[in-house]
Amino acid sequence: MRLASLLGPDIKQILKEDPDQIRDLLDEIHPEDLADIVSELDPDEAAELLARIPAEDAAPIFERLEEHEQEELVEQMPKESVAEIASEMAADDRADLFSALPDEVGERLFEALERVDPEAAQEVRDIEKWPDTSAGHLMTTDFVAVSPRILVAEALDVVRKRAKERDEFVYTVYALDKDRLAGVASLRDLLIADATQGIAEVMRTNVISVPPTMDQEEVARRMAKYDLNVIPVVAEEGRLLGVITIDDIIDVLVREQTEDVQKIGAVEPLDVPYFQTSFLTFIKKRAVWLIVLFVEEFFTQTALRYYDPVMEAVKGALLYVPLLISAGGNSGSQSSTLVIRGLALGEVKLSDWWRILIREAAMGLFLGAMIALIAMGRVLMYPDQTMRFAITVALTVLAIILAGCTVGAMLPIILKRLGIDPATSSTPFIASLVDTLGVVIYAHVAMLVMNDVIQKAQEAAQAAH
Amino acid sequence: MRLASLLGPDIKQILKEDPDQIRDLLDEIHPEDLADIVSELDPDEAAELLARIPAEDAAPIFERLEEHEQEELVEQMPKESVAEIASEMAADDRADLFSALPDEVGERLFEALERVDPEAAQEVRDIEKWPDTSAGHLMTTDFVAVSPRILVAEALDVVRKRAKERDEFVYTVYALDKDRLAGVASLRDLLIADATQGIAEVMRTNVISVPPTMDQEEVARRMAKYDLNVIPVVAEEGRLLGVITIDDIIDVLVREQTEDVQKIGAVEPLDVPYFQTSFLTFIKKRAVWLIVLFVEEFFTQTALRYYDPVMEAVKGALLYVPLLISAGGNSGSQSSTLVIRGLALGEVKLSDWWRILIREAAMGLFLGAMIALIAMGRVLMYPDQTMRFAITVALTVLAIILAGCTVGAMLPIILKRLGIDPATSSTPFIASLVDTLGVVIYAHVAMLVMNDVIQKAQEAAQAAH
Numbered sequence: 001m002r003l004a005s006l007l008g009p010d011i012k013q014i015l016k017e018d019p020d021q022i023r024d025l026l027d028e029i030h031p032e033d034l035a036d037i038v039s040e041l042d043p044d045e046a047a048e049l050l051a052r053i054p055a056e057d058a059a060p061i062f063e064r065l066e067e068h069e070q071e072e073l074v075e076q077m078p079k080e081s082v083a084e085i086a087s088e089m090a091a092d093d094r095a096d097l098f099s100a101l102p103d104e105v106g107e108r109l110f111e112a113l114e115r116v117d118p119e120a121a122q123e124v125r126d127i128e129k130w131p132d133t134s135a136g137h138l139m140t141t142d143f144v145a146v147s148p149r150i151l152v153a154e155a156l157d158v159v160r161k162r163a164k165e166r167d168e169f170v171y172t173v174y175a176l177d178k179d180r181l182a183g184v185a186s187l188r189d190l191l192i193a194d195a196t197q198g199i200a201e202v203m204r205t206n207v208i209s210v211p212p213t214m215d216q217e218e219v220a221r222r223m224a225k226y227d228l229n230v231i232p233v234v235a236e237e238g239r240l241l242g243v244i245t246i247d248d249i250i251d252v253l254v255r256e257q258t259e260d261v262q263k264i265g266a267v268e269p270l271d272v273p274y275f276q277t278s279f280l281t282f283i284k285k286r287a288v289w290l291i292v293l294f295v296e297e298f299f300t301q302t303a304l305r306y307y308d309p310v311m312e313a314v315k316g317a318l319l320y321v322p323l324l325i326s327a328g329g330n331s332g333s334q335s336s337t338l339v340i341r342g343l344a345l346g347e348v349k350l351s352d353w354w355r356i357l358i359r360e361a362a363m364g365l366f367l368g369a370m371i372a373l374i375a376m377g378r379v380l381m382y383p384d385q386t387m388r389f390a391i392t393v394a395l396t397v398l399a400i401i402l403a404g405c406t407v408g409a410m411l412p413i414i415l416k417r418l419g420i421d422p423a424t425s426s427t428p429f430i431a432s433l434v435d436t437l438g439v440v441i442y443a444h445v446a447m448l449v450m451n452d453v454i455q456k457a458q459e460a461a462q463a464a465h
Numbered sequence: 466m467r468l469a470s471l472l473g474p475d476i477k478q479i480l481k482e483d484p485d486q487i488r489d490l491l492d493e494i495h496p497e498d499l500a501d502i503v504s505e506l507d508p509d510e511a512a513e514l515l516a517r518i519p520a521e522d523a524a525p526i527f528e529r530l531e532e533h534e535q536e537e538l539v540e541q542m543p544k545e546s547v548a549e550i551a552s553e554m555a556a557d558d559r560a561d562l563f564s565a566l567p568d569e570v571g572e573r574l575f576e577a578l579e580r581v582d583p584e585a586a587q588e589v590r591d592i593e594k595w596p597d598t599s600a601g602h603l604m605t606t607d608f609v610a611v612s613p614r615i616l617v618a619e620a621l622d623v624v625r626k627r628a629k630e631r632d633e634f635v636y637t638v639y640a641l642d643k644d645r646l647a648g649v650a651s652l653r654d655l656l657i658a659d660a661t662q663g664i665a666e667v668m669r670t671n672v673i674s675v676p677p678t679m680d681q682e683e684v685a686r687r688m689a690k691y692d693l694n695v696i697p698v699v700a701e702e703g704r705l706l707g708v709i710t711i712d713d714i715i716d717v718l719v720r721e722q723t724e725d726v727q728k729i730g731a732v733e734p735l736d737v738p739y740f741q742t743s744f745l746t747f748i749k750k751r752a753v754w755l756i757v758l759f760v761e762e763f764f765t766q767t768a769l770r771y772y773d774p775v776m777e778a779v780k781g782a783l784l785y786v787p788l789l790i791s792a793g794g795n796s797g798s799q800s801s802t803l804v805i806r807g808l809a810l811g812e813v814k815l816s817d818w819w820r821i822l823i824r825e826a827a828m829g830l831f832l833g834a835m836i837a838l839i840a841m842g843r844v845l846m847y848p849d850q851t852m853r854f855a856i857t858v859a860l861t862v863l864a865i866i867l868a869g870c871t872v873g874a875m876l877p878i879i880l881k882r883l884g885i886d887p888a889t890s891s892t893p894f895i896a897s898l899v900d901t902l903g904v905v906i907y908a909h910v911a912m913l914v915m916n917d918v919i920q921k922a923q924e925a926a927q928a929a930h
Binding site for chain 1: 495497621624625628629634636651652653656657671673685688689690691692694711712714715716718719722723725726727729730731732735738739740744747748751752754755756758759760762763765766769770773781783784785786787788790791792794795796798799801802803804805806807810812813817820821824827828831832835836839840843866891892893896897900904
């Protein structure tokens with residue numbers, strides 16, 4: 001970013017005074033840094049800069065901009081110019097651009113692209129028809145396909161020719177037999193082979209691929225597992241549709257992880273960096289959950305109101321409510337994050353639910369017993385509290401932590417079973433849920449352990465009336 | 466995994482009956498799937514299987530096993546056999562193995578490796594001297610270095626020779642001038658160049674590199690930003706120490722993310738999958754935080770006890786405590802996860818703290834006002850509650866949410882400033898912190914709004930004594 005802030009003002013100056021110089025200047029700078037510079041410019045200056053350079057130089061800059069920056073530029077620039085830039089973009093980045101644009105703007109740009117480069121427009125259609133987070137949507141239709149009948153030397157020529165034409169480099173050649181994927185040869189396979197061998201001899205036919213409908217997180221998992229830099233997307237009948245490269249997978253991982261963390265913290269996923277998110281968007285993304293959680297907590301208050309006669313009968317009982325119920329929320333948060341992450345990594349499967357239940361219940365009993373001892377000590381620190389009350393508090397904590405662990409562990413599994421993202425069972429959500437349960441447990445344990453005390457107190461209260 | 470469960474029993478059978486057949490059988494299977502199969506075997510069977518195949522075939526299987534599986538095998542097998550396998554492993558995976566082993570086991574294996582392959586042992590030393598999560602520790606010292614004075618054709622020959630020797634393929638050639646990195650040529654650069662050109666002519670000298678001390682998360686960020694598949698690690702004086710490849714970066718991203726999620730859920734990071742974590746480890750990783758949070762909540766109880774006279778004076782006030790204080794925890798959780806993730810992605814910097822504070826305070830006021838209206842409605846639903854009490858509850862919620870947003874946003878920043886991982890400010894931690902604050906706010910707002918009611922009630926109570 002430092003480079004961008006240094007160069008930004010200079011470039012503004014040059015754009016004003018001698019715009020023809022821009023091209024020479026930009027030759028030396030990495031497209032990623034150029035994208036940073038463009039981000040620092042005002043939209044009209046950025047539009048002018050991109051208009052000044054040829055579309056094939058503008059494309060690598062444009063495809064590295066944030067979605068909202070692309071959107072601004074598309075609205076500033078003539079549709080034909082953007083279409084020319086889009087026609088030079090990698091097929092997957094181009095499809096992403098169209099996915100991100102508001103419908104109306106996207107349609108006008110698409111019409112322009114159809115005039116400028118009908119083939120590129122078709123590629124957008126081929127990618128956009130797959131669901132948003134699927135392998136099909138993530139893939140690029142831009143791959144090197146050869147016949148299995150050509151020679152290694154010929155295949156290397158194809159790779160060489162392609163490397164000269166395009167910025168993105170290809171490390172794998174796909175051998176197609178009438179559109180069907182017959183085998184794969186990496187550049188390594190081609191280089192160590194004899195130049196006069198046929199592709200069919202050197203290609204691997206045991207290819208790890210994914211279907212276009214597979215969720216992109218699953219694709220990421222598979223590529224990470226097999227340490228693949230690229231994976232082919234293959235339709236049911238064996239037709240090669242496109243390929244997914246590792247750089248897109250990294251973006252997927254980072255994006256999905258951000259979503260998970262935000263959901264765990266009870267925020268609707270933002271998609272956009274913190275400072276680029278508008279105040280109104282923040283309010284929307286946060287308000288819904290705050291309201292849900294607040295209304296959820298009404299039940300805790302209703303439970304407290306319902307059991308008020310019990311609570312009033314035991315001196316000081318109400319003062320222990322936050323301490324006791326929060327223990328359930330804490331243990332529940334631990335269990336739910338462990339299970340959410342286990343599910344996300346594929347370490348834990350839905351069919352494991354009973355093993356998890358047994359484990360978490362055992363852990364809840366153990367952790368609960370430990371905290372119960374501390375709680376007892378805490379109660380007995382006060383000389384005005386009885387042993388009976390200390391036992392009530394201890395048993396309550398034990399039961400609440402047991403409930404927290406089991407509810408916290410099971411909720412993500414139930415959500416996933418229902419087709420809802422398990423990360424939706426945010427830690428505050430679990431906490432609120434267990435809060436209500438905690439009050440009910442507290443009251444019932446008190447009625448069990450201190451029944452005579454409670455009855456006496458209630459009789460005394462009635463007599464006083 | 467299905468393949469592994471299918472083949473596991475067969476392989477057990479063959480190991481017993483005709484162990485010499487094993488080698489032929491394994492030729493057809495991807496090392497990753499073989500690693501799955503080895504994971505399914507008992508440690509002694511796995512040790513026998515690995516002993517049956519040559520070290521160069523065993524290495525790609527061994528380096529794909531989980532750390533705890535490697536550890537078991539190292540303890541089962543003769544140290545010399547493991548040392549031979551280790552000598553065939555990629556330099557970075559080999560160093561990881563030694564980092565993961567308990568000190569004593571690691572030392573005995575290291576002695577064996579020094580006898581079997583002194584060069585490999587030296588590479589372990591070169592990598593292990595760097596801090597655990599640094600670029601130096603993540604890199605492999607295994608890269609292709611050439612003189613800038615050789616021809617493109619010669620460099621291609623080096624790559625070819627190397628590809629035949631090793632399983633891992635090299636896509637980049639580093640031109641060294643007396644150990645100093647002079648330039649970088651990708652395979653693409655070599656292929657599109659003329660075979661008779663010199664490397665110095667085709668190499669890029671404007672190389673994006675990282676220092677060995679850089680944190681691996683920062684390395685991951687840089688590689689993702691520039692879409693790099695490999696990045697060189699360069700010492701201060703320009704000496705090339707090693708390279709970091711993209712597959713290791715994916716592992717870093719996933720591991721760091723798991724740590725963050727677990728910390729946000731108040732669990733000490735586990736390092737090992739859910740079901741492979743022992744019960745005792747779980748207890749240790751969870752108990753510390755549960756105790757900390759429970760003790761933190763003592764303050765809430767102390768505050769409640771301190772303000773009990775105020776609470777008692779307003780009929781029903783205590784019943785609203787969980788509802789009110791949980792709103793602070795919820796809004797605080799939202800703010801803290803947003804800031805934690807922003808810091809992890811580098812979207813938010815420490816120097817932005819005042820911008821964040823202003824934003825979160827404004828958001829707290831807005832969200833607080835919204836929830837305050839709902840809270841007022843809730844109180845007035847009960848015919849036995851006064852308007853004065855409804856206003857008290859509304860103002861309290863507003864102030865508590867304001868406090869939640871600002872404390873939740875600032876705590877991760879303060880922690881990072883102190884050199885502590887910001888994710889340590891888990892959502893339960895924020896919630897407990899804001900709980901205490903919430904009680905204090907509630908009591909003071911009540912004293913402000915309902916002062917006369919409280920005083921009258923307290924006088925009446927004293928008179929009754």
